[in-house]
Amino acid sequence: MRGHIILSHGSDSGPDATKVSALAALAESLGWSTVRPDYREDDARGHAGSIDPRLARLSAAIAASPMPPVLVGSSMGAFVSGLASLDAPVAGLFLLALPARIPGYPRAFAVRPDVPAFLVHGYEDDVCPLDEALGFARRHAIPALLVRDDHRLGSTLPDIEAEFRRFLGGLA
Known part of the structure; x- marks a missing residue:
């Protein structure tokens, strides 16, 4: 096993969502182990209300990991992956369609500066503003x-998979 990856889906989605499923399959084909927590119960609490329960669930998955994992997150999954990286050792962050802030939640998005990270964002994302995500990436x-592509990033999945393969190769 090359490493362990925890893939976190976005709101109004699930652990079998297209992006996290495709990236999990790619990682497994490269010798990585993967897990995809199910946050659907947490998401019933609304965007701001789901973050702390999602963080608790993700923290438990990190604690159960055989080694510091790579965290992959889409949208709300990206948001909690970054916050989780502040409190636990992680090997990397691969962030998709990042919301840099969640209205009603007191903490802004953050990552540990010593953790390798990569952002994928669509120009046509109408859910998570490009300028905010790109501004965060630029500052850090x-x-x-x-x-x-739009928020779902469905049209450019082959490009995302190629970048994910490169990202994982850089961590090995």
Whole structure:
């Protein structure tokens, strides 16, 4: 096993969502182990209300990991992955369609500066503003792939998979 990856889905989604499923399959084909927590019960609490329960669930998955994991998150999953990296050792962060803030939640998005990170964001994302995500990446020198896609990033999945493969290769 090359490493362990925890993939966190976005709100109004699930652990079998297209992006996290495709990235999990790719990682497994490269010799990584993966787990995809199910946050649907937490998401019933609304965006701001789901964050602390999601963080608790993700923290438990990190604690159960055989080694510091790579965290992959889409949208709300990206938000909690970054926050989780502040409190536990992680090997990397691969962030998709990042919300840099969640209205009604007191903490802004943050990551540990010593954790390798990468951002993928769509130019046409109408849910998570591109300028906010890109501004965060710029302030923290996080490399980014900007794609001609919307929030779901469904049209550019092959590009995302190629970047994910490169990211994992850089961690090995």
